[in-house]
Amino acid sequence: MTFAPAVARPWGDAWPLAAQTDDDNQWVTGTCWLYCRREGVRVLWIGSVTTPGTTGDVYACGPCVAELDHMARVQAHARDGIPHS
Secondary structure (H helix, E strand, O other), rough: OOOOOHHHHHHOOOOOOOOOOOOOOOOOEEEOOOOOOOOOEEEEEEEEEOOOOOEEEEEEHHHHHHHHHHHHHHHHHHOOOOOOO
């Protein structure tokens, strides 16, 4: 699925780029908690998770941050009725 360039979309849909390794965010070396679950890769803290038994910090690598960003945009477009381009 592709999206129209930001200039072709309403201002409210012109999201910033997803975080990418070495983009001045606080990347560290660790384990990706998302889709790939790789160890010893550059990861970024993306938030906390709470389960019935505990809480934890969630870290994700660049490709998994990009996938999560894509999934959120697809959901927002569907919710807001934005047609797919």
